[in-house]
Amino acid sequence: MENLMSLLAMNFFRNALLASLLASITCGIIGTYIVSRRIVFISGGITHASFGGIGMGYYLGFDPILGAVMFGIFSALGIEFFTRKADLREDSAIAMLWALGMALGIIFIFLTPGYAPNLMSYLFGNILTVSLTDLVLLSGLTLVIASFFLLFYRMILFISFDEEFALTNNTPVRLFNMILICLVALTIVLNIRVVGIILVMSLLTIPQAISNLFTRYFHKMIYLSIFFGFVGSMAGLIFSYLYDIPSGAAIIFSLVLMYGVVKMYFVAHKAMAQ
Amino acid sequence: MLQNLTYMVPLIDIRHLTVGYDENIILTDVSLTIHNSDFIGVIGPNGGGKTTLLKALLGLLKPLHGEVIFHDCMTEGNHHRIGYLPQINNIDRKFPISVSEVVNSGLMSKKQIIKRYDPKDLAFAAELMNQMGIYEIRNKAIGELSGGQIQRALLCRALVNQPKLLVLDEPNTYVDNRFEKELYEKLRKLNEEIAILLVSHDLGTISTYVKSIACVNHSLHYHPGNKITPELMEAYECPIQIISHGKIPHTVLNQHEQ
Numbered sequence: 385m386e387n388l389m390s391l392l393a394m395n396f397f398r399n400a401l402l403a404s405l406l407a408s409i410t411c412g413i414i415g416t417y418i419v420s421r422r423i424v425f426i427s428g429g430i431t432h433a434s435f436g437g438i439g440m441g442y443y444l445g446f447d448p449i450l451g452a453v454m455f456g457i458f459s460a461l462g463i464e465f466f467t468r469k470a471d472l473r474e475d476s477a478i479a480m481l482w483a484l485g486m487a488l489g490i491i492f493i494f495l496t497p498g499y500a501p502n503l504m505s506y507l508f509g510n511i512l513t514v515s516l517t518d519l520v521l522l523s524g525l526t527l528v529i530a531s532f533f534l535l536f537y538r539m540i541l542f543i544s545f546d547e548e549f550a551l552t553n554n555t556p557v558r559l560f561n562m563i564l565i566c567l568v569a570l571t572i573v574l575n576i577r578v579v580g581i582i583l584v585m586s587l588l589t590i591p592q593a594i595s596n597l598f599t600r601y602f603h604k605m606i607y608l609s610i611f612f613g614f615v616g617s618m619a620g621l622i623f624s625y626l627y628d629i630p631s632g633a634a635i636i637f638s639l640v641l642m643y644g645v646v647k648m649y650f651v652a653h654k655a656m657a658q
Numbered sequence: 659m660l661q662n663l664t665y666m667v668p669l670i671d672i673r674h675l676t677v678g679y680d681e682n683i684i685l686t687d688v689s690l691t692i693h694n695s696d697f698i699g700v701i702g703p704n705g706g707g708k709t710t711l712l713k714a715l716l717g718l719l720k721p722l723h724g725e726v727i728f729h730d731c732m733t734e735g736n737h738h739r740i741g742y743l744p745q746i747n748n749i750d751r752k753f754p755i756s757v758s759e760v761v762n763s764g765l766m767s768k769k770q771i772i773k774r775y776d777p778k779d780l781a782f783a784a785e786l787m788n789q790m791g792i793y794e795i796r797n798k799a800i801g802e803l804s805g806g807q808i809q810r811a812l813l814c815r816a817l818v819n820q821p822k823l824l825v826l827d828e829p830n831t832y833v834d835n836r837f838e839k840e841l842y843e844k845l846r847k848l849n850e851e852i853a854i855l856l857v858s859h860d861l862g863t864i865s866t867y868v869k870s871i872a873c874v875n876h877s878l879h880y881h882p883g884n885k886i887t888p889e890l891m892e893a894y895e896c897p898i899q900i901i902s903h904g905k906i907p908h909t910v911l912n913q914h915e916q
Contacts, residue, residue, distance in 0.1 A: 420754055542763040545755050548744060549815070552716045553767040554737040600799030602754045 391625060396512055400631070403514045404617030406522040407578045407587060412610030413529050414571040415588035416595075417564065420602060421544045426463055426565075428585055429478035431572050433459035433485030435581055438506050439492030448506060449518070452576060455485060456569035464565050509580030509632030511621065518577045525574050529567055533606075540564065541602050578617075579632035587613065590639040594646055616642055666693040669732050669823055669853055670715070674724035677707075677714045683722065684710040688878040692823060694731075697849045699868035700857040706875035708857045709745075712827055715855075716742055732822055737767040741821035741852075743812050745828050751801055751808065758796040760811045761787060764818035779818070786814045790844075806837035813841075823853045830860050842867045 391397050418427050437455030441448030459481050466477050493500050505513060533540060543550045543560050550557050575584050595608035619642075620635030627634075670692040678684045685707040692698065702708050713719040715726060717738070732739050741764070761783050765775060787793040790810040800808055809829060816824060824845075830838050845854055846867055858864045865871075871881040 416754075422750070538763075539766070541755060541759065542766055545753050545760070545763065546744070546749060548718060548748065549742060549763070550766065551718055552740065552742050553764075553819075554717075555766050596754075600754050600801050601756060602759075605754050 387626075397621075397625075399514050399516075399519060400511045400621055401618075402519055403511050403522065403578055404621060404635075405614060406519070406526050407511075407575050408591070408610050408613035408617060409526050410522070410529055410571045411575060411587045412591060412613050413533055413606050414568055415592045415613075416602065416605045416609055417540065417544065418568060418588055419592040419596075420605070423568075424585070424589060425475060426478055427568055427572060427588060429463060429482045429485075430456055430460050430569050431576075431581055431584055432482045434569070434573050434576070435506075436485040436488030436492070437573075438576075438581075439489035439496075442496045442500050442503075443492040448502075449521075449573065449577065452506075452573045453570065456573040457566055459485065460565040460569040461562065464562060505580070506576060507580050507582055508630055509576065509578050509583060511578045511617075511631040511635070512624075514577050518574070522574050525567075525570055529571065532563070532567065536560070537603070579635055583632045583636050586636045586639065590636070590643055591616065594639075594643050597646055597650055612639070612642060666695065667729075667731070668693055669729055671727040671729075672715070672724070673727065675714060675721050675726065676723040677710055677719050677721050679719075684876070685714070685874070686877055687724070688874075689724075690872060690878060690880060692853055692855065694822065694853055695849070695869075696853045696855070697845070697867065697869040698853075698855050698872055699864045699870070700855060700872045700874055701859070701864075702874035704859075708874050709827060711874055711878070712742075712825055712855075712857060715825065716740060735767070739819070739822040741816035741819065741824045743809075743816045743824070743826040743829055746805060746808060746812070746831060746833075749800075749808065749812070753801075754799060756797055756799055757792055757803070757807075757811045758783070758787070760800060761796075761814040761818055764815035767819065782820075783814065783818045786817055787811075790814055804834075806833045809833050809837065809841070813844075817848075821852060823855065824848065825855045825857075827857045828859065829856070830858060 392401075418424055434452040434456040437451030437453065438448040439451070440455070441451035444451075463474075463478060463481065493503065502513075504510075539555065539560060543555065543557050547557055547561075572584055572588070575587060578584075579587050591609040591611075591613040592605060594612045595605045598608055599605055616639035617635050619638035621631060623629065623638060624631040624634035668691050672688060672690045672692075675688045676683060676686050688711065700708050700711065710719065714721060717726075728738050762775065762780070765779050765783070784793065784796075787796055790813060792807060792810045792814070795803065795807065800811065803811070813829075816826075826845075829841060833841070842864075845856070848854065849869075856864060856868060873879045873881070
């Protein structure tokens with residue numbers, strides 16, 4: 385306990401706390417949207433495509449996250465556009481983008497002279513090294529997403545539930561889809577700092593999977609996902625500190641563990657009831 | 659003056675409509691006028707263009723040629739007064755949404771992007787759910803409902819905006835017989851107020867409820883009149899014959915039209 389208290393006094397740890405809170409909120413909201421609308425695979429494509437931007441940042445000497453934002457948004461809009469216009473199977477298009485982004489990233493980093501510092505933190509994340517800039521960006525995004533969902537909650541829900549019906553009602557479906565997919569891309573990219581490219585998808589889906597065991601309503605899924613996401617991140621942070629393991633992996637491990645425990649509780653509960 | 663009281667008021671004119679996806683033309687030169695008191699059954703083989711016709715009517719597909727003209731009474735604000743009941747398998751039944759949320763989503767076009775619902779609209783939605791017998795389960799998630807209950811919710815959603823024309827796409831798939839009969843009785847009652855366009859493969863049942871028949875198979879053959887004669891019954895079988903015998907049925911239809 386003493387250990388933990390002294391931990392709280394440390395600056396980097398308070399930053400990590402704030403980062404996990406912001407990550408839980410953004411991923412709680414956006415993840416619920418992704419899971420409900422069944423676009424997890426699209427989000428996976430955006431995630432990996434953004435690695436190309438990180439590589440470009442290294443090569444051209446600007447902040448890799450900036451490159452990731454560019455690649456993320458570009459690929460998100462690309463997927464949105466191509467699956468609608470071009471006669472291309474959506475999953476094939478995404479798989480191609482997925483691999484292309486990774487390939488570009490690898491090529492750029494290979495071409496960059498010398499050692500690529502922090503590369504591992506983009507792949508696996510390191511919540512303990514989030515910078516002030518990261519926190520400011522993540523706070524801004526949290527604000528934008530929270531207000532967008534509060535203002536347009538009904539519209540988002542209805543379009544996600546039945547896009548075709550929304551179109552027959554003359555609602556701005558395309559515009560909403562575009563804004564939402566950009567928010568998905570931004571959420572993914574800014575949370576890369578927290579858990580890394582390889583693990584960010586789980587932060588968008590595991591809290592939702594746990595919540596789905598408790599509720600079948602969109603808004604409750606959002607609140608519960610934020611809660612479980614935060615509990616999981618906290619637990620992961622503490623694990624990572626106590627056993628000196630990478631924080632991203634520890635967070636995901638705690639989340640999966642939490643899912644297992646809750647699921648087992650429900651299974652046991654059901655068995656008892658019978 | 660008396661002429662203004664004419665029984666049949668045209669709502670929508672479909673004129674020489676050709677629609678399809680890219681180069682794949684599904685419907686060619688289709689014309690149909692829908693009147694205020696119509697109850698049209700749309701029949702035809704799978705892939706014959708029934709759903710495509712609906713999509714063109716709903717504005718989901720742009721015509722390649724021809725046009726769909728909406729008369730003034732069909733337009734309100736920025737949308738057409740059409741209520742749409744899609745095929746149930748277009749719906750994701752695992753989606754986290756409640757029955758009343760589904761029903762209220764029919765009010766979307768009333769410029770309520772941010773605004774709260776009009777209490778009058780909500781009262782009407784509640785009234786509709788009550789009539790359909792789903793008011794008690796309004797707070798349940800759709801994942802917990804039966805096929806028939808989901809259809810009821812979707813029907814409420816289609817009606818909540820008080821449309822002048824109700825369009826239904828295969829409403830009798832995945833529902834039990836009891837609900838099916840109830841649904842058709844409900845439609846007959848609704849037809850006293852609004853026009854109905856019903857797409858169905860179940861020729862036997864719909865023939866007792868609809869007033870006229872449109873057979874869609876790349877083109878459209880309209881059979882006016884509501885008398886169900888044995889000859890007409892034979893004509894209803896046109897889609898089945900088309901599946902097995904190619905182009906023969908069009909001749910059959912023409913014969914029955916005389």
